[in-house]
Amino acid sequence: MADATDTVDAPAPSAKTTEAAQAAGTAKDAASPAGFRLGALPGGLLRNARPRQWVKNVLVLAAPGAAGALSDVDVLRQSGIVFLLFCAAASSIYFLNDALDVEADRAHPVKRNRPIAAGIVPLPVAYAVGALLALGSLAGALLLCNVGTAVVLASYLVVQVLYCTRLKHVLVADLAVVTSGFVLRSMIGGIAADIPLSQWFLITTGFGSLFMVGAKRYSELVLMGDQAAESRKLLAQYTTGYLRFVWQASASITVLAYCLWALGHQGEDPGLWRQLSIIPFVFGVLRYALFADRGTAGAPEDVVLKDRALLGTGLLWVIVYGVSVAGL
Template structure:
């Protein structure tokens, strides 16, 4: 009777499927917009259309990857203090329904990707493949687990560039990789703090210690700031150096939050931190002003 009741009340299943594709994680696709900004194509309508199609495709494939991961990690997630509330782990969504929805998302994502050309489709295939390998094996290898997460962000950045067919700067790759690695290490540190038996909730966590992660965080943050500084010095308008204090503040702020709050567990909460939001908006404003030479444009308009 209980089983019958579940089948005639689809609302919990639908809301569960929505939670499975993690709408709160969609901010990660924001990395795809870096290419259109730094290639100076912000006013190109065709580029925007292609980019938005690419973002939709990537979001669908990411949703399929999340579902695959949750099905594969079902037993492990049920022991985790936070992940046990995920729809598949909690039983809100059955495995067959989740699998069918994941296949539908994959079909939609690859269909949209195909419309952007074989290169974009290849990037998306690479992203899905690395997620499958991560779920099946790589997440159990210490250090490799965080590196794979960072590579996922790099593939997003590459996808954003490929979608609009512009030059792929190696500085974009390096900076994206290092920033993502900082966030991944911060998340691992949070997981170590909230679990009494790290190895039980996530096997690889047993190989980490808070001290190790803290040292890796400092190393990666230092390298990130150095890479960004070199980019502003040598690879673009020297006026980009005015953005350095904002870049340093953003990294310093995150380091502070990692050690004083639980914000590292869900990087999306950075979008609720007032100083971080204000700093990000200022950084975006300065970057656009410098790259698009807005002061000169304003002077010409006034004249």
């Protein structure tokens, strides 16, 4: 009889048991985060700030550009400041959103590689950096711009925090909140430079933003299919037919609003060049709709930056509209 200090040999595991254990271990490793490494933290923080998505913040130039005020050095400088402040504010929301969605992101084939989901950026650090960026952007708006700019930026932050914590789970409201982010971007440049915002500008930017948001959600649903709920719970409650209706209707209203503005109203003479700007504008919307219809518009910044035809169309619109503003 063996005493308490003796060891008893366990039976050797079978080949099937060994293979099953190895398979389970491999699956566990694939699903678990990469882990925290101090040397990787700075790069992880930068990645989580999503500098590639800062291209969206170019919308702060929309109102000054539409008013033909970008040739004014003071307006251009103010627009640059607002751009940086909005980049900081938007990045703060990315940190908060990714921290709250860490478990869902780990179930997503692409989002699982985000720094927080991968364990590169610890959750306490993510929350702290997000708070610092939000407070810093508000302080900068008050010190470097005007009260109106700070109010718009604060509104953006409040609405986005509500989205991250609650509204992302409310049907249709989630589309409206994401759309509002684009609209506030387009408004803040004009408010910072004391430029009046026309109703046509707000209608075009509002429905143009909803067009891109609807196309993004549609593409996400097409990509994820039956696994949509694992990444974004609310996404599974939408249908591809409904989201297709949203982006198609929004695209139609965007084009109509722009055409009515470009052709003039209430006896206004818009000039030939502003009327000609309809051509590249409509072509750009149709080109983007092509990616939406394919279900490949899940990342708007990638669509805009990687498609040469779309980039060329945008450049052509800028030139034609610029000539219109200059009155040449």
